[in-house]
Amino acid sequence: MKVVAYIRVSTKGQGESGLGLEAQRDYITRAAQQNGWEIVGEFVDVVSGKLAIEERPEGFKALALCKEQKAQLVVAKLDRLSRSVLHIAQLMEQIDFKVATMPQADKFQLHLFAALAQQEREFIANRTKEALAALQSRADAGDAVAVQKVKNRSDALAKGRAVADITVANEQRMKNVNAHQATLQPHLLACLYNKVNTLQSVADCLNTKGLRTPRGSEFTPTAVRRLMLAFNVSF
Numbered sequence: 001m002k003v004v005a006y007i008r009v010s011t012k013g014q015g016e017s018g019l020g021l022e023a024q025r026d027y028i029t030r031a032a033q034q035n036g037w038e039i040v041g042e043f044v045d046v047v048s049g050k051l052a053i054e055e056r057p058e059g060f061k062a063l064a065l066c067k068e069q070k071a072q073l074v075v076a077k078l079d080r081l082s083r084s085v086l087h088i089a090q091l092m093e094q095i096d097f098k099v100a101t102m103p104q105a106d107k108f109q110l111h112l113f114a115a116l117a118q119q120e121r122e123f124i125a126n127r128t129k130e131a132l133a134a135l136q137s138r139a140d141a142g143d144a145v146a147v148q149k150v151k152n153r154s155d156a157l158a159k160g161r162a163v164a165d166i167t168v169a170n171e172q173r174m175k176n177v178n179a180h181q182a183t184l185q186p187h188l189l190a191c192l193y194n195k196v197n198t199l200q201s202v203a204d205c206l207n208t209k210g211l212r213t214p215r216g217s218e219f220t221p222t223a224v225r226r227l228m229l230a231f232n233v234s235f
Contacts, residue, residue, distance in 0.1 A: 028075070072096045
């Protein structure tokens with residue numbers, strides 16, 4: 001049987017570090033070996049599980065390949081497809097899929113597992129909400145331990161938001177740098193086409209054109225070297 005492997009991690013950090021990604025790939029590979037599945041493709045998304053798989057960039061491609069190859073989709077665990085019973089039920093109407101950690105499960109069993117998992121998440125969320133409300137109530141009543149716990153949680157949340165803000169800012173900065181570099185590429189190639197053959201001469205060529213680095217500075221040999229590396233060009 002042909003299968004298309006689909007792997008999903010929720011954060012960019014997990015995607016870059018391989019945290020969770022390699023484990024999912026290992027589950028799928030072992031299940032394929034044990035059940036005689038032929039893996040005809042692999043797709044990896046770094047997105048939230050709140051999106052339906054057809055709304056994810058690589059998920060959409062994985063579904064298309066399944067239909068093209070008449071293959072089944074395979075994931076390591078059910079929550080890699082979705083944490084929503086609705087999304088999983090809708091997917092069942094489109095294609096057949098397998099879960100590596102329970103390869104013999106049929107559609108009814110998978111639907112049941114998805115429903116139980118969603119119910120457990122809702123129970124946990126409610127219990128957490130009730131516990132936090134009780135903690136806040138004790139803190140409001142003057143309980144010193146509760147007051148400290150509320151403060152610790154508030155500090156942790158603030159720190160998390162600060163880290164998220166920094167991450168977003170860095171990502172935007174890199175987008176701006178890449179966009180600026182893209183505007184410089186034709187000018188760099190023109191300078192190289194004119195037979196300049198040192199980093200300083202390229203810097204002089206770009207500066208003469210009135211161009212500046214992403215930081216707004218004049219070009220130096222070091223800045224030119226970085227730009228040439230970004231575009232994989234050389235003398």
